[in-house]
Amino acid sequence: MQQTHDVLEQAIEWYVKHETAPLSLAQKQDFEQWLNEHDCHQQAWQQVTHSQQIFTNLPLSSAQSLSTITKANQSRRHVLKSIAALSISSWLTWRYQKELGISAHLADHHAQIGEQLQLTHLAQAKVALNTHSAINLDAKTLWLKYGEAHIVCQVPLAISSPHCHFNAESGGEFILFDDNKQVRFSALNQRFDIVAHGQNYTVDKDHTLIADRNSTRIVETPRHMTSWTKGMLSVSQMPLKQFIAELSRYLHGSIRVAPAAAQLHISGTFSLTDPKQILSQILHTFPELTLNGVPNAWQVINKKT
Amino acid sequence: MQIASLYQEHHLWLKQFLYSKLNCQAQAADFAQDTFLRILNKQKRNTLEQIHTPKAYLTTLATGLVNNHWRRLSIEQAYLETLAAQPQCLAPSPETQQQIVDLLEQLAQVLEKLPQREQQVFIMARIDGMAYKDIAEQLHITVNMVQKAMCKAVLACIEVQTQ
Structure with missing residues (x-):
C-alpha cells in the first residue's frame, strides 16, 4: 500500500514537471527510465494522466464551474442544516437561499438581509458589511463569501471573493460587491490592481469596476455605490428597474418591475434604516404605480392601466 | 469481518438514523442498503479498515452517502440554472449534460479537499x-509553489476518483 502511494506521488511529480515546461533531454531520459522501471509506474502514470485529462472535457468557464458549485454548495449546506425541511427540493432551496440566509452561519461574520454591520474590533481591517453579506477572515486573507463589504485594511491583506481577487496594502480602502450576477469594485483612496473573472484590471481612485457575465467597464464611482456606508441609498436619475434591484437587496423576497414601469427614473436620498418605507415612498410619489403579489415573497410593480 | 452480523445488528438502527435525516422511509432503506454495499465493496477491494466502533463507522459512512446524494442533486440543479442562462442553441445533449454534472461533482469534491490557494491554482491550471x-505571476507566488499546489490537487483528484 505504502509502495503504491509513493509510486503515485512520483507519477504526480513527473506529471507536474511535464506541465511546468518542456523537459530537457536529460529529464526526458530520466522520465523514460522511471516509466519503464516497473509496470506499476506505468499504471500510476496512466492513472494520473487520466485523472487530469477528464477535466479538459468540461465545456464551462472557470467562473461558470465555480458559480455552479458555489450555488450547489450553498443549497446543499442549507439542506443538511435543516433536516426537517429535507423534502424541499434543492432547487427551491437554491431559489430561496437569500430568504433563508443559507451558509451565513458558516461564515465568520455575516449581516442579515436589511442589516448593516460595523466590524471595528478586527485587527486586520475595519469592515462594514452591507445587507446579506458574509466574510471569512484569517491573519492574511479576507474572503468575501457573498454580498458587499466596505474595507479599510490595517495590514496587507489578500482579498478574495467568488469572482475576484487581489492584494491590498495596509491603509487601502475599497468596496467590493460580488454576487452571481455581478462584481463591483470601488477604489476609494488609491489605485488597485485586481483580477475579476480571471482578467487583470487597474482601478484608479474614485473609480468602480463593474463586471458581469457579458461586459466589464470602469466608471467614475456612482453615488449609490458608496452611499450605503452612510446608511443611505442615494441615486440620481436611476431607472426604476435598477433602483428596485438595489432596494430589493435590503428586503426579503423578490420584487420585479414590469416592463411598462421600468423606464421611470428615480432621484433622491433614502434612509436604509427602514427599506420597506422606501418602497412605500416610491409608490406614494408615483401614484400611477401598483404593487401586487405576496409581501416578503414575490411582488411585482406595474403601471395602472 | 462478519458483514452479516454487522448487518443484522445494525441495519434497523441505521435505517432509523437515516429516516431521521431524510424523512422518507424508502430513501432511508435505500441509503442503508447502499451503506452496507459500500462496506462490501471495500472488503472486496481489501480496503476495509478495522471497524472498532460500528455505530460511529456506519453513521459516518451513511452521512457521507447522504451528503454525496445532496451534492449531486444540488449540482445538477445549479448546473441546469447555469444552462438556462445560456442561449438554447448552445445547450449540450442530455448525455453530455450528465457527464458535465459528473465532472462538476468531482471538481466540487476535489475543491473541498484543498486549501484556498491550491483551489485557485488548480482552477487556473485545469479549467x-x-x-x-x-x-x-498572477498570484504573486513562485512557480515552485504552483508545482507544489498542483501536486496536492492532482493527488486530491485521484483520491476522489478512487474513493
Whole structure:
C-alpha cells in the first residue's frame, strides 16, 4: 500500500514537471527510465494522466464551474442544516437561499438581509458589511463569501471573493460587491490592481469596476455605490428597474418591475434604516404605480392601466 | 469481518438514523442498503479498515452517502440554472449534460479537499488552462509553489476518483 502511494506521488511529480515546461533531454531520459522501471509506474502514470485529462472535457468557464458549485454548495449546506425541511427540493432551496440566509452561519461574520454591520474590533481591517453579506477572515486573507463589504485594511491583506481577487496594502480602502450576477469594485483612496473573472484590471481612485457575465467597464464611482456606508441609498436619475434591484437587496423576497414601469427614473436620498418605507415612498410619489403579489415573497410593480 | 452480523445488528438502527435525516422511509432503506454495499465493496477491494466502533463507522459512512446524494442533486440543479442562462442553441445533449454534472461533482469534491490557494491554482491550471508561470505571476507566488499546489490537487483528484 505504502509502495503504491509513493509510486503515485512520483507519477504526480513527473506529471507536474511535464506541465511546468518542456523537459530537457536529460529529464526526458530520466522520465523514460522511471516509466519503464516497473509496470506499476506505468499504471500510476496512466492513472494520473487520466485523472487530469477528464477535466479538459468540461465545456464551462472557470467562473461558470465555480458559480455552479458555489450555488450547489450553498443549497446543499442549507439542506443538511435543516433536516426537517429535507423534502424541499434543492432547487427551491437554491431559489430561496437569500430568504433563508443559507451558509451565513458558516461564515465568520455575516449581516442579515436589511442589516448593516460595523466590524471595528478586527485587527486586520475595519469592515462594514452591507445587507446579506458574509466574510471569512484569517491573519492574511479576507474572503468575501457573498454580498458587499466596505474595507479599510490595517495590514496587507489578500482579498478574495467568488469572482475576484487581489492584494491590498495596509491603509487601502475599497468596496467590493460580488454576487452571481455581478462584481463591483470601488477604489476609494488609491489605485488597485485586481483580477475579476480571471482578467487583470487597474482601478484608479474614485473609480468602480463593474463586471458581469457579458461586459466589464470602469466608471467614475456612482453615488449609490458608496452611499450605503452612510446608511443611505442615494441615486440620481436611476431607472426604476435598477433602483428596485438595489432596494430589493435590503428586503426579503423578490420584487420585479414590469416592463411598462421600468423606464421611470428615480432621484433622491433614502434612509436604509427602514427599506420597506422606501418602497412605500416610491409608490406614494408615483401614484400611477401598483404593487401586487405576496409581501416578503414575490411582488411585482406595474403601471395602472 | 462478519458483514452479516454487522448487518443484522445494525441495519434497523441505521435505517432509523437515516429516516431521521431524510424523512422518507424508502430513501432511508435505500441509503442503508447502499451503506452496507459500500462496506462490501471495500472488503472486496481489501480496503476495509478495522471497524472498532460500528455505530460511529456506519453513521459516518451513511452521512457521507447522504451528503454525496445532496451534492449531486444540488449540482445538477445549479448546473441546469447555469444552462438556462445560456442561449438554447448552445445547450449540450442530455448525455453530455450528465457527464458535465459528473465532472462538476468531482471538481466540487476535489475543491473541498484543498486549501484556498491550491483551489485557485488548480482552477487556473485545469479549467482556465493557464501556464504555471502565468499562474505564479498572477498570484504573486513562485512557480515552485504552483508545482507544489498542483501536486496536492492532482493527488486530491485521484483520491476522489478512487474513493
